[in-house]
Amino acid sequence: MVQIQDSRAYHTISLPLDIPNVKVTQVQQNEWGDYIITVESTLKSTKCQYCERKLTKLHACGREIELRHLPILGRRVYIRLRPQQFKCPDCGNKMTTQTLDWYESNSPHTQAYDEYLMLSLVNSTVEDVSQKERVGYDAVEGAIGRCINTSVNWAEFTELSIIGIDEIALAKGRENFVALITTQQAAGRVAVLAVLPDRKKATVRQFLDSIPKQLRATMETACTDMWEGYVNAVTEFAAAHPEVSIQVVIDRYHVAKHYRDCVDKVRKRECRRLKKELSTADYQQITGAMWVVRKNNRDLTPDERTKLRRLFEYAPELKSAYTFREELTAIFERQLTKDQAIQRLLKWAGKVRQTALTCFDSFLTTLNNWLDPIANYFINRLNSGFVEGLNNKVKTLKRRCYGLLRVTTLFQRLYLDLEGYRLFA
């Protein structure tokens, strides 16, 4: 128990310290109002660090250590302790210092305080937590190092039926990508498995090979972007391990992004053309509609439909491109078998080729090259929407931790953002 008095000693409250195997010998306040709680171990033995023999004869008390602990009434709290030292007669009287299981030796914090810092760090930054807690930047980083692994702990998983392979651009505009490997677990829980330093096939393959055998046997689907490195890594991995039977699904949203970008180029071009050709008054009438083009048809309000119709009267090519886009999205919305989907997609491509439209040219090539894994989507209709949600987390994390992200740090911080509340709340 810790006893705290008010300034005139009229009232006293007692708080449980919640630290096992100690007794409080003194509570003081320093000039900054911090509480300094001095404790003594009540354990009368320790194990020899060399031979593990139980030592009971106290030799001395070591130098006093001071550990930051959970705040009391908004005040900083420090626990002071002189660790007991024992000598082992079997090991030439070599000394062992008793450590108690609520702190790690060499840590300036109690474990409870480390965990408290982890909770504060969820969706926050080291800098921010450091300032609010009035604890050093390095001390917060040290706590991360003690609490969060830098790579996946496979023991936390019993199945990996769905994995996602995606990338994160670490710096804008530069070819500086890292690969993010995730899994969607039962009940929608998303977990990060790895942040890899690059997107190369060999790097991804090496990671996949590190998956324990019993988990490999549970793998069913890999949702990825259209990137040879990922797809070939998965294919080669499956070929190398007889227990692996995994299907590559090109993520529906990546496909959509590709063909939607094609239409967006037409939109921008037509926008520039109409600005030049139309009177200011006529152009004003349709400017709002340019943004409406980006929305899905089913989400439009009646007013937006009217605007869009007016725009399409001036821009028939855009109308055509937009209509093809919506038709393609409609195919992905339908409950089709894989074979039916392939037929529909090929038919769609054939219709596009019969028009004068060139905006889909690059997409038609992509569709041709990736048709099979794209159509795999229709088997279980899995998408890595979970990865998209995660990507938003990554984006904010990058903004929060600008310039500080090494792949191991990124793994730790993502892990903390995803699991922090579950583990430390």
Ligand SMILES: [Zn+2]
């Ligand atoms: Zn010994």
